[in-house]
Amino acid sequence: xxxxxxxxxxxxxxxxxxxxxxxxxxxxxxxxxxxxxxxxxxxxxxxxxxxxxxxxxxxxxxxxxxxxxxxxxxxxxxxxxxxxxxxxxxxxxxxxxxxxxxxxxxxxxxxxxxxxxxxxxxxxxxxxxxxxxxxxxxxxxxxxxxxxxxxxxxxxxxxxxxxxxxxxxxxxxxxxxxxxxxxxxxxxxxxxxxxxxxxxxxxxxxxxxxxxxxxxxxxxxxxxxxxxxxxxxxxxxxxxxxxxxxxxxxxxxxxxxxxxxxxxxxxxxxxxxxxxxxxxxxxxxxxxxxxxxxxxxxxxxxxxxxxxxxxxxxxxxxxxxxxxxxxxxxxxxxxxxxxxxxxxxxxxxxxxxxxxxxxxxxxxxxxxxxxxxxxxxxxxxxxxxxxxxxxxxxxxxxxxx
Ligand SMILES: Cc1ncc(COP(=O)(O)O)c(C=O)c1O
Numbered sequence: 001x002x003x004x005x006x007x008x009x010x011x012x013x014x015x016x017x018x019x020x021x022x023x024x025x026x027x028x029x030x031x032x033x034x035x036x037x038x039x040x041x042x043x044x045x046x047x048x049x050x051x052x053x054x055x056x057x058x059x060x061x062x063x064x065x066x067x068x069x070x071x072x073x074x075x076x077x078x079x080x081x082x083x084x085x086x087x088x089x090x091x092x093x094x095x096x097x098x099x100x101x102x103x104x105x106x107x108x109x110x111x112x113x114x115x116x117x118x119x120x121x122x123x124x125x126x127x128x129x130x131x132x133x134x135x136x137x138x139x140x141x142x143x144x145x146x147x148x149x150x151x152x153x154x155x156x157x158x159x160x161x162x163x164x165x166x167x168x169x170x171x172x173x174x175x176x177x178x179x180x181x182x183x184x185x186x187x188x189x190x191x192x193x194x195x196x197x198x199x200x201x202x203x204x205x206x207x208x209x210x211x212x213x214x215x216x217x218x219x220x221x222x223x224x225x226x227x228x229x230x231x232x233x234x235x236x237x238x239x240x241x242x243x244x245x246x247x248x249x250x251x252x253x254x255x256x257x258x259x260x261x262x263x264x265x266x267x268x269x270x271x272x273x274x275x276x277x278x279x280x281x282x283x284x285x286x287x288x289x290x291x292x293x294x295x296x297x298x299x300x301x302x303x304x305x306x307x308x309x310x311x312x313x314x315x316x317x318x319x320x321x322x323x324x325x326x327x328x329x330x331x332x333x334x335x336x337x338x339x340x341x342x343x344x345x346x347x348x349x350x351x352x353x354x355x356x357x358x359x360x361x362x363x364x365x366x367x368x369x370x371x372x373x374x375x376x377x378x379x380x381x382x383x384x385x386x387x388x389x390x391x392x393x394x395x396x397x398x399x400x401x
Contacts, residue, residue: 005031008041026360033060036379036386038365047390049366054199054231054343054377057258058303062381065261065299072295079291081284087294091267094301098240100249101269105278106289110230110256111144113266116283117193117226117252118148120270122168123277125190129222132190136183138174140370142200143193143228152193155201174198175206177213184221191224191252192217196242199231199377202370203338203345211246218251224274226252230266231343234258235304235380238314238341245340261300265293313380316387317341320376323391331398342382346374355397364393 006014011029028040036059038048051057058065072087079085092104105116118135125132137143139154147166150159154171168188172179180192192214198204218225227250232242234255239245241253251274256266266288287293303309321337324346328334336347348355352368359366369375378386 006041011041026357028360035059035062036382044363046360046363046365047386047393049364049376049378049382049390051377051379052262053257053367054236055257056262057234057236057380058261058300058309059379059381060262062261062299062303064303065296068295068299069263069292072292076291078287080286081289085289085291085294087291087298088289091289091294091297091301094298094305095255095267095269098301098305099253099269100243100271101253101275102272103270103275105268105270105275105283106294107256107266107268107285108264108287108290108293109144109266110228110254111146111149111266112285112288113230113254113256113268114143114149114152114193114228115146116266116268117228117254117270118152119283120252120268120274120278121191121224121226123282124224124274127277129190130187132188133168134185134188135169135191135193135226136180136189137169137171137193138195138198139171140174140198140201140204141171141193141195141228142198143195144230174201174204175210177210177217180214181217184217184223186221189221189223191226193226193228195228195232196246197232197237197340197343199343199375200369202347202373203343203375205338205340206246208246211243211248215248224251226250226254228254230254230256231377232340234300235310235313236341236343236377238310238317240304240310242340258300259297260293261296263290263293263296265290265297309380312382313341316380316382316384317344319384320344320387320391323387327391327395327398330395333398333401339376342376342378342380344376345369346376348372348374350401355394355401358397358400359393362393362397364390 030038031041032039137152141154143149143152151165151169172183252270259265324337352372356368
């Protein structure tokens with residue numbers, strides 16, 4: 001097989017012929033990235049304000065991540081979890097040191113992290129809560145595409161066609177404490193599963209009273225509180241973990257996306273008493289906590305806790321929102337701007353995918369979620385200059401509608 005670079009059309013033709021049709025893909029193939037910039041197979045440059053959907057938080061091909069991957073790849077690519085894996089143990093220590101948690105289970109994706117959380121909650125329910133198993137999540141949530149995480153996901157369009165889904169899940173309105181309280185069944189409910197910001201659901205931020213309230217409910221009723229921080233974790237909101245904004249701690253938290261710096265890596269973190277419901281043989285993953293992914297994860301953690309990344313995220317987030325607010329004054333199709341740090345949603349009163357496509361043509365990558373919400377999740381390393389350039393493209397596109 002030749003290793004020459006194909007053009008966009010040729011790659012797209014191959015995808016169309018041989019790849020499962022699960023994605024509505026933009027008709028470009030990205031082949032190179034540096035920082036906030038990416039290039040397609042035809043050599044066109046883009047500003048990437050999507051960053052692999054909140055994955056490349058240190059920017060594309062960050063030198064510290066590349067170095068860590070190279071070093072580990074030369075040493076050892078993979079070993080079974082039947083053995084100790086140094087980078088995995090070190091990453092677990094760092095995650096626990098900087099969070100509420102005492103232990104971490106590693107996997108490869110957000111859905112798998114949530115599967116692990118669901119399974120741990122069920123084990124805990126069996127051992128410590130008289131066999132309770134039900135998990136309450138929220139309408140409009142997104143927790144993954146496996147059958148159990150679909151059952152937890154509160155979006156009909158994503159669940160459609162996969163019945164029967166596993167039993168033991170129910171959903172209530174987000175940010176509605178009364179609805180959550182009313183849904184708790186003393187005999188069945190074992191846990192509440194919530195995203196601090198509903199990301200795929202259109203960047204909807206939990207309010208503080210709600211977060212404090214569900215923590216209190218869990219404490220009063222003996223339930224576990226699970227935060228799905230797959231998208232909001234690892235500095236995306238300006239704090240290392242989204243829950244830190246609300247003054248509450250979960251019992252279990254799930255991470256993925258930015259955790260591996262671009263390599264597949266997920267984690268389920270829990271405090272000791274809860275984590276102890278998993279013993280040898282109760283859960284596993286062949287690739288979970290792979291030496292190379294965890295080496296990359298350590299580089300990400302290092303940059304987040306030692307560098308000025310969180311500060312940049314907060315400052316650039318504010319700067320970006322200010323620019324978007326200025327556009328809102330000029331373009332009535334913008335209804336609302338919301339988010340925290342560098343997860344920002346711009347709700348429109350028109351179809352968002354048209355705007356995202358037009359931005360792509362102009363050299364700016366973003367995506368549309370929940371039909372009318374433009375989602376911006378750029379690298380946390382982004383600069384004012386790059387934000388200005390992105391805003392100018394968005395302005396041009398909105399003006400041409
Ligand atoms: C909050 C949340 N949970 C879970 C997932 C699923 O993650 P993955 O696609 O890695 O399985 C996502 C993905 O977008 C997410 O945003």
